[in-house]
Amino acid sequence: MPNLSEIKYCPVCATLLIEKELFNARRLACENCGFIFFLNPKVVVVVVIQRNGRFLLGKRNIDPGKGKWGFTGGYVDQNESVEEAALREVKEETNLDIQLEGLIGVYSQHGSPHIIIAYQGRILDNNIQNLTPQVEEVSELGFFAPDTLPDLAFPSNRSILRDLLRRNPRS
Incomplete structure (x- = not known):
């Protein structure tokens, strides 16, 4: 995701953008057409799949986290x-058809460009x-017990x- 110092020109009219105080924050704006560049977060969706008390994880084949595991x-x-x-993500990564069983939670962290919905x-x-x-992003898939997670x-x-196990201790 770009940061403000990497953005130079207006995507509408190609005029050089200037930094201004707008809507209580420093933002890039175009004095020619009035475009305001909002650096918005990216929305990420995560699905926790369990089978026989074990969690399905994929080993990442790309950075960030290459070689580590995730939902x-x-x-x-x-x-x-x-x-x-x-x-779609579950089908793309695992070729499994699933049913969503409920929301675990919404996660964000100061300084992170992601909002995660699990x-x-x-x-x-x-x-x-x-x-x-x-997909190339995942090198292998496996089921892991909560006490043997990689x-x-x-x-x-x-x-x-943590939130899932708090709500569902038998998981």
Whole structure:
């Protein structure tokens, strides 16, 4: 995600942008056409899938967190609901069809450009033989018991898991 120092020209009229105090923050604006550049957060959806008390995780094949594990998820696309994105991301990464079982929580951190929306998911088709990653971003998939989790890629994964286990101690 770009920061303000990397943005130079107006995407509407190509005039050099200037920094101004607008709406209680420093923002880039175009004096020619009035465009204001809002550096908005990215929305990420995460799905926690359990089977027989074990969590489905994917080993990341890209940075950040390459070589570490995480829940299935990714960015929400424009014109897509977060629920649609959750189903799409699981299908893209695992080729599994799931049903969303409920919201775990919404997570954000000061200084981070991401808002994370976490759901519980249930596998609809119990045939999980040949469970293999479907995208380059994930090198392998596996189910892990809560007490044998591998190194997780993001602090938010631990927060999501903590909140899920607090609400559902039998998970």
